[in-house]
Amino acid sequence: MRTSLAAVCCVASLASxxxxxxxxxxxxxxxGPNASAELLLVDTTDMTPEEVLAIHSLQGVAAQTKPWLFTxxxxxxxxxxxxxxxxxxxxxxxxxxxxxxxxxxxxxxxAANLANSFVEVTMGTDSVGVGLMQCALRAQTSSPCVxxxxxxxxxxxxxxxxxxxxSTKATYEAFYAATPLTSFRQRVSILQKPATWPSxxxxxxxxxxxxxxxxxxxxxxxxxxxxxxxxxAEGKGAVTLGYGPDxxxxxxxxxxxxxxxxxxxxxxxxxxxxxxxxxxxxxxSRRHVQPKPSAVPGTxxxxxxxxxxxxxxxxxxxxxxxxxxxxxxxxxxxxxxxxPQWYGCPRRGAVPVxxxxxxxxxxxxxxxxxxxxxxxxxxxxxxxxxxxxxxxYIDEMxxxxxxxxxxxxxxxxxxDGMAVVNVMGSTTDLATxxxxxxxxxGAGMQYVLYYPYSGYCDxxxxxxxxxxxxxxxxxxxxxxxxxxxxxxxxxxxxxxxSEAMDPxxxxxxxxxxxHVWSHTYDDIVSVVDGLDTTRTRVVSMDEYAQLxxxxxxxxxxxxxxxx
Numbered sequence: 001m002r003t004s005l006a007a008v009c010c011v012a013s014l015a016s017x018x019x020x021x022x023x024x025x026x027x028x029x030x031x032g033p034n035a036s037a038e039l040l041l042v043d044t045t046d047m048t049p050e051e052v053l054a055i056h057s058l059q060g061v062a063a064q065t066k067p068w069l070f071t072x073x074x075x076x077x078x079x080x081x082x083x084x085x086x087x088x089x090x091x092x093x094x095x096x097x098x099x100x101x102x103x104x105x106x107x108x109x110x111a112a113n114l115a116n117s118f119v120e121v122t123m124g125t126d127s128v129g130v131g132l133m134q135c136a137l138r139a140q141t142s143s144p145c146v147x148x149x150x151x152x153x154x155x156x157x158x159x160x161x162x163x164x165x166x167s168t169k170a171t172y173e174a175f176y177a178a179t180p181l182t183s184f185r186q187r188v189s190i191l192q193k194p195a196t197w198p199s200x201x202x203x204x205x206x207x208x209x210x211x212x213x214x215x216x217x218x219x220x221x222x223x224x225x226x227x228x229x230x231x232x233a234e235g236k237g238a239v240t241l242g243y244g245p246d247x248x249x250x251x252x253x254x255x256x257x258x259x260x261x262x263x264x265x266x267x268x269x270x271x272x273x274x275x276x277x278x279x280x281x282x283x284x285s286r287r288h289v290q291p292k293p294s295a296v297p298g299t300x301x302x303x304x305x306x307x308x309x310x311x312x313x314x315x316x317x318x319x320x321x322x323x324x325x326x327x328x329x330x331x332x333x334x335x336x337x338x339x340p341q342w343y344g345c346p347r348r349g350a351v352p353v354x355x356x357x358x359x360x361x362x363x364x365x366x367x368x369x370x371x372x373x374x375x376x377x378x379x380x381x382x383x384x385x386x387x388x389x390x391x392x393y394i395d396e397m398x399x400x401x402x403x404x405x406x407x408x409x410x411x412x413x414x415x416d417g418m419a420v421v422n423v424m425g426s427t428t429d430l431a432t433x434x435x436x437x438x439x440x441x442g443a444g445m446q447y448v449l450y451y452p453y454s455g456y457c458d459x460x461x462x463x464x465x466x467x468x469x470x471x472x473x474x475x476x477x478x479x480x481x482x483x484x485x486x487x488x489x490x491x492x493x494x495x496x497x498s499e500a501m502d503p504x505x506x507x508x509x510x511x512x513x514x515h516v517w518s519h520t521y522d523d524i525v526s527v528v529d530g531l532d533t534t535r536t537r538v539v540s541m542d543e544y545a546q547l548x549x550x551x552x553x554x555x556x557x558x559x560x561x562x563x
């Protein structure tokens with residue numbers, strides 16, 4: 001059975017900071033059959049930033065009890081909101097009524113007693129985060145509030161003015177000093193740049209968790225330590241949503257404290273989607289999805305030849321392509337499934353591709369997860385990313401929390417039918433990485449695809465089979481990267497066509513991470529079209545792992561495991 005990450009009700013009592021945590025949780029309110037059957041679809045395209053902030057804070061406050069609205073803003077036609085709304089209609093039986101007038105939305109909210117006061121803030125400052133926390137904590141009172149700037153909430157009664165203070169840190173310190181620690185949900189926190197609001201504002205108002213700003217003047221470890229002191233055991237066994245000023249230093253500082261990052265700084269509608277869990281779709285099962293056929297219009301003869309021959313030849317060089325950044329929830333939420341560069345490519349299904357995917361998306365944004373699984377083709381494979389439930393560097397986590405994290409993640413990966421987990425760490429040493437991944441092997445995850453942050457291909461295609469009396473497993477390394485500044489399409493074709501044809505050695509296998517910000521799905525097809533099908537075969541990441549495992553005895557002789 002899958003361990004739900006949406007198992008803690010917003011009105012439930014909060015455990016003390018000294019509790020021992022053995023599971024990872026995200027908050028939920030009315031997940032399942034109690035969720036709203038009707039949502040107000042609010043088009044914010046023509047609203048001011050101040051009005052949009054008020055709408056998102058209202059969305060989060062309402063979602064603590066029952067989701068009330070869903071937002072749409074698609075000036076470029078790329079945002080994924082329409083797909084997720086469609087999933088809610090088709091599989092959660094939600095109906096929508098639309099509204100684009102800010103004044104009408106607020107009037108209706110007042111009439112429904114969803115808002116009758118406001119906290120005034122200054123856009124683009126840390127006061128926004130403090131205002132969202134104030135309204136989140138007041139959501140269960142007789143005076144529910146929304147966050148407003150300038151004149152956006154003239155129709156409401158001012159509750160309290162929150163100024164920016166003398167410095168960004170001063171405003172937060174004053175708020176936290178006056179607020180009991182137990183008022184907050186202590187296993188989730190938010191780290192957000194002031195200029196990024198109102199994105200993620202709905203979740204901040206919903207979550208009732210500590211929110212902190214991203215300062216430009218503070219070292220990252222100090223910033224992380226500051227926010228985590230308001231969570232359980234200073235962050236151990238918790239998750240941070242949003243993003244930091246520097247990816248590596250932020251994730252490193254979180255990992256060292258047993259925490260993980262869920263990149264979501266530009267995410268929208270999470271407060272609403274969290275309320276609609278997969279339990280409301282009883283016939284949906286990851287393992288019972290019938291993938292769409294892989295025959296795609298425009299698929300080249302060369303791509304089809306790879307698919308036809310790969311079952312016949314066992315000695316060709318084995319290749320698997322894996323897209324990066326699937327742990328990035330705000331990307332999944334916005335353009336991942338709509339852009340022709342990625343999952344929205346009309347040619348998707350032409351060749352086998354591994355798509356990294358955060359297992360947390362199932363619980364934080366079930367409509368997104370449901371859609372991605374539902375429309376996959378036989379050539380689409382999901383790889384757990386990165387490094388499981390949340391983005392961490394597994395070799396930097398304290399042993400206790402690394403074990404808890406990987407055991408919990410393995411349970412969720414297995415329930416979701418993901419055979420391979422993509423993890424990341426700071427080490428480039430194969431043995432050190434294998435040792436860090438040991439809890440995954442012990443939890444039954446047999447295949448761990450490891451990327452050093454310094455360079456996803458720094459393991460040069462080397463693999464390690466680990467075998468002890470307690471567990472066995474494979475640590476897999478990438479060989480080349482389809483990445484701007486590393487290998488181009490033409491360079492990669494030449495390299496792969498000259499690689500060894502030796503299934504009994506790691507030299508006969510290549511994982512290719514595809515950098516999604518510099519390359520596209522069509523680039524993968526172009527590489528495949530340029531490959532010599534008499535020398536190479538392209539397979540899914542799952543089949544790649546199985547092929548290596550099948551040749552294990554011979555590889556074992558070349559590369560003895562280090563126990």
